[in-house]
Amino acid sequence: MSMLLLVRKETVSTRYKVVVCRDLGPDVMPLLRGKPELELVVWPEDRACDRRWLLENIHGAAGVIVMLTDKVSGSSLQVVSTMSVGYEHVDVNAVAKRGLKLGYTPDVLTDAVADLSVMLALMAGRNGGIGISVVQKGQWTEYPWAPFGFCGPQLSTTAASPTRKIGFIGFGRIAQATLARLVPFGITHCLYSSNPSSAPSSERDAQLAQKYNLQSVKRVDIDEVARESDVLFILAPGGSGTYHVVNETLLRKMKPTSILVNASRGTLVDSDALAKALREGWIWGAGIDVVEGEPQVSVDHPLVKEPKCVIVPHIASATLETRRDMATRAAQNLIAAILGGQMPAQVDLRGFA
Amino acid sequence: MSMLLLVRKETVSTRYKVVVCRDLGPDVMPLLRGKPELELVVWPEDRACDRRWLLENIHGAAGVIVMLTDKVSGSSLQVVSTMSVGYEHVDVNAVAKRGLKLGYTPDVLTDAVADLSVMLALMAGRNGGIGISVVQKGQWTEYPWAPFGFCGPQLSTTAASPTRKIGFIGFGRIAQATLARLVPFGITHCLYSSNPSSAPSSERDAQLAQKYNLQSVKRVDIDEVARESDVLFILAPGGSGTYHVVNETLLRKMKPTSILVNASRGTLVDSDALAKALREGWIWGAGIDVVEGEPQVSVDHPLVKEPKCVIVPHIASATLETRRDMATRAAQNLIAAILGGQMPAQVDLRGFA
Numbered sequence: 001m002s003m004l005l006l007v008r009k010e011t012v013s014t015r016y017k018v019v020v021c022r023d024l025g026p027d028v029m030p031l032l033r034g035k036p037e038l039e040l041v042v043w044p045e046d047r048a049c050d051r052r053w054l055l056e057n058i059h060g061a062a063g064v065i066v067m068l069t070d071k072v073s074g075s076s077l078q079v080v081s082t083m084s085v086g087y088e089h090v091d092v093n094a095v096a097k098r099g100l101k102l103g104y105t106p107d108v109l110t111d112a113v114a115d116l117s118v119m120l121a122l123m124a125g126r127n128g129g130i131g132i133s134v135v136q137k138g139q140w141t142e143y144p145w146a147p148f149g150f151c152g153p154q155l156s157t158t159a160a161s162p163t164r165k166i167g168f169i170g171f172g173r174i175a176q177a178t179l180a181r182l183v184p185f186g187i188t189h190c191l192y193s194s195n196p197s198s199a200p201s202s203e204r205d206a207q208l209a210q211k212y213n214l215q216s217v218k219r220v221d222i223d224e225v226a227r228e229s230d231v232l233f234i235l236a237p238g239g240s241g242t243y244h245v246v247n248e249t250l251l252r253k254m255k256p257t258s259i260l261v262n263a264s265r266g267t268l269v270d271s272d273a274l275a276k277a278l279r280e281g282w283i284w285g286a287g288i289d290v291v292e293g294e295p296q297v298s299v300d301h302p303l304v305k306e307p308k309c310v311i312v313p314h315i316a317s318a319t320l321e322t323r324r325d326m327a328t329r330a331a332q333n334l335i336a337a338i339l340g341g342q343m344p345a346q347v348d349l350r351g352f353a
Numbered sequence: 354m355s356m357l358l359l360v361r362k363e364t365v366s367t368r369y370k371v372v373v374c375r376d377l378g379p380d381v382m383p384l385l386r387g388k389p390e391l392e393l394v395v396w397p398e399d400r401a402c403d404r405r406w407l408l409e410n411i412h413g414a415a416g417v418i419v420m421l422t423d424k425v426s427g428s429s430l431q432v433v434s435t436m437s438v439g440y441e442h443v444d445v446n447a448v449a450k451r452g453l454k455l456g457y458t459p460d461v462l463t464d465a466v467a468d469l470s471v472m473l474a475l476m477a478g479r480n481g482g483i484g485i486s487v488v489q490k491g492q493w494t495e496y497p498w499a500p501f502g503f504c505g506p507q508l509s510t511t512a513a514s515p516t517r518k519i520g521f522i523g524f525g526r527i528a529q530a531t532l533a534r535l536v537p538f539g540i541t542h543c544l545y546s547s548n549p550s551s552a553p554s555s556e557r558d559a560q561l562a563q564k565y566n567l568q569s570v571k572r573v574d575i576d577e578v579a580r581e582s583d584v585l586f587i588l589a590p591g592g593s594g595t596y597h598v599v600n601e602t603l604l605r606k607m608k609p610t611s612i613l614v615n616a617s618r619g620t621l622v623d624s625d626a627l628a629k630a631l632r633e634g635w636i637w638g639a640g641i642d643v644v645e646g647e648p649q650v651s652v653d654h655p656l657v658k659e660p661k662c663v664i665v666p667h668i669a670s671a672t673l674e675t676r677r678d679m680a681t682r683a684a685q686n687l688i689a690a691i692l693g694g695q696m697p698a699q700v701d702l703r704g705f706a
Contacts (some may be wrong), residue, residue: 115475126469127668132482145419265434295498
């Protein structure tokens with residue numbers, strides 16, 4: 001039996017040029033390629049796209065999918081779709097003024113970032129970076145099991161140490177997902193500071209405290225968060241409003257056994273101040289996924305030189321599942337903005353421009 | 354006003370020599386020093402005690418406090434008190450035959466080891482060892498943020514990937530504490546294999562499933578644990594009964610995206626087989642706190658050479674809080690065994706010797 005397969009070439013009257021700053025992988029590119037109305041221009045290499053390539057190709061484009069590292073403008077654009085939850089790399093005022101749509105990828109990365117935040121808290125408290133380094137350098141033999149070798153503060157409560165206060169700078173989705181993961185570790189208090197303009201949420205906080213059987217969930221000023229927290233998570237947006245919110249003054253208020261975790265943006269932390277805090281023992285340790293000026297972070301960087309600073313290279317959302325979801329969301333945002341339909345996640349630009 | 358302080362020197366008729374193989378720190382040594390009946394002989398250095406020193410001093414001793422690395426025998430002994438939950442370094446048959454008491458330190462280290470098990474699972478899944486190494490070597494600049502850079506399997510479930518099966522080889526206190534910590538990550542199934550002689554616990558398992566809202570908690574054969582688990586935790590005792598229970602045959606049954614965590618004893622895992630499994634991609638990654646033959650683990654060790662193997666130097670119980678509790682327990686066990694009273698944690702030696 002033989003079959004004749006007839007393929008009808010669809011006629012598309014209007015085509016929209018779309019620039020895609022990185023290949024989004026075999027699961028997601030077909031979403032874009034399946035739209036005959038879109039004329040795709042995809043950065044062909046396995047590295048961040050050249051700015052010159054981008055500026056050349058953005059001319060006449062209706063939409064662009066960008067990564068964290070890409071900055072773009074173009075007069076023909078209808079939509080900027082960023083594969084990230086943060087959009088501090090986008091000139092939001094300019095986007096708003098020109099009436100563009102801005103898509104982003106919140107929610108889908110919440111769990112991956114919360115997972116990594118827990119990992120960094122544990123690594124920093126348990127001297128994990130030092131432990132790994134000792135083994136990698138073949139020095140384990142110099143450190144046989146000793147009663148107090150490699151000891152650090154314990155994340156979990158114990159009978160003799162029954163209180164753990166967890167603090168957050170920024171208390172959005174990711175912070176709350178991190179809090180949820182810490183509950184079985186026996187934490188007892190949650191403190192957070194938020195954007196001063198955000199409305200008080202004491203009812204929500206009381207519900208969280210009850211749900212997780214905590215002694216309290218409380219919004220306080222940032223100094224109190226610093227003073228009281230056993231582990232302090234920075235999970236707030238980047239940008240000028242939060243620049244160096246963790247500085248020497250704040251770090252000096254923290255406890256000598258406390259841990260700092262930053263899985264948001266490097267600009268929130270003054271790296272020199274954090275290095276000094278670790279060197280001089282103002283705090284116990286730090287676990288950071290982001291560093292101001294990344295990826296230009298050399299072996300001479302003050303934080304790289306601190307043994308009690310565990311640094312991973314901006315991988316908080318780097319799971320196979322989450323990045324596929326983020327890429328899908330970025331493609332869907334772009335398609336909806338150009339071809340019509342509801343964008344799955346659009347930044348509300350009222351109040352800008 | 355002046356006071357005359359009279360100190361009565363107590364007369365102690367019988368004194369018991371006690372050998373302490375490591376200084377137990379300023380919080381715990383006073384417990385022992387406060388007993389005038391005990392004549393303490395304490396290894397004076399900040400390293401594992403010499404075997405020769407131990408054998409010289411054990412002569413005539415009524416009790417000894419040992420670490421994991423100490424092996425001891427002595428004809429005058431009434432008690433061996435080990436500062437560890439495992440006692441595979443103690444010749445239990447000989448201890449039982451001679452009617453000695455054996456003290457150990459279970460329970461107090463459960464939470465510290467569970468914390469570290471979660472840390473190792475996250476580190477192994479999220480390519481944490483590779484990430485740290487990239488930063489430490491100043492190579493971050495070669496790895497700007499990329500859609501799928503550093504991606505690994507996600508511990509937490511996602512909408513598109515809603516199932517996570519967690520397996521345990523050994524399902525005692527530490528495994529169950531680890532399970533509890535993983536619940537908010539969205540895990541759905543728990544599988545475990547236990548010592549064949551232990552009684553079935555299907556009622557307990559049903560209660561756990563209900564408590565944690567899991568689809569199932571189920572005892573199965575070890576092959577099924579290997580086949581099904583997304584993360585496989587080895588949390589079983591060491592010794593000959595579990596020697597190389599994780600071998601090539603078992604590792605070949607695991608999924609290519611699966612994670613192996615060993616926070617029990619190095620002898621349970623065939624290091625060569627695990628290195629091969631990582632090198633050839635039978636599994637995704639491993640996080641291990643213990644290595645057979647430790648601390649003799651050089652840079653040429655097959656596991657040290659595997660980038661996807663995260664190794665820390667036997668620090669699972671190494672927190673300030675827990676080690677203090679373990680040392681306290683070890684001192685209390687010894688004191689009770691010699692001076693009378695209930696030992697807080699005595700190994701049941703019926704069935705041995």
